[in-house]
Amino acid sequence: MHGSPLVFLSDQGGCFTSKLMQDICDLLKIRKVKTTAYHPQCNGMVKCFNQTLIAQLKKYTADHPDNWEHYLPYAVSAYNATPHTAMRHSPFSLLRGYEPCITFNYDCPRRLTLLLNYDAYQHILTQAQLKMHEKVKTNLDKSAAVSKEYFD
Template identity: 45%
Template structure:
């Protein structure tokens, strides 16, 4: 049946003229050969009782070391400040940063920060979350937070650092 359908589409004059067969971009693997060569970053939003909490998630692609930083919002200013104060000043500057194409990561401020620090800024394919390995880590983090006891879940923010420590140990 699938073969018949494929033959029908290939022989359909209207289908051939419209040229709806999109070219696929070649697949490539994201490679890192040493620590801080590539950081992958993303925002994770957790909603509890109608209240949204933003977490800037940062992961070293080589070591899988991760940080989760609570932020008040997802603006480029907050993002730049969190990267500078909570990561760069503690661990150093990465060679590259990979993020999605969100406004918070593609702003002039982030571009200037990366330029001043000598960091190459890379972005994933639009609407393709699988292109950013930190997306997998987001699911892991949510799963770890779900394992908290009922009382602990009420104030999960207090337990974010211990959860991160457990993951990184």
């Protein structure tokens, strides 16, 4: 996410329903939406991500559990750079159209924008994202079919 959100979806926890949170949302012109009680499906993706993030942080902080917040940016970066099983692409690449350049990855292409003008770069990036999104749709359809077969 970049910038302020337009909508903020939360459960009905006290920290999210407080006057302070409402005032912040009003100030930033963010529409506040609450999930319905006893309907965990609304938060399914968030709950799944939080489980993954907690598992990653436990690995990073096994020796120093009190300093977990220092490792948070690294855990989130690793999550965003890792291809997801169903989509077969990383969240970073789906957002930007190319894989992240990680410092220990020596094969990483460097600054394509230096070789191309803006219009050419934009065209290449747009085509790459369209192609990736088509593949992701196909991969998600296949994954859904496998899940349906498994649960039926």
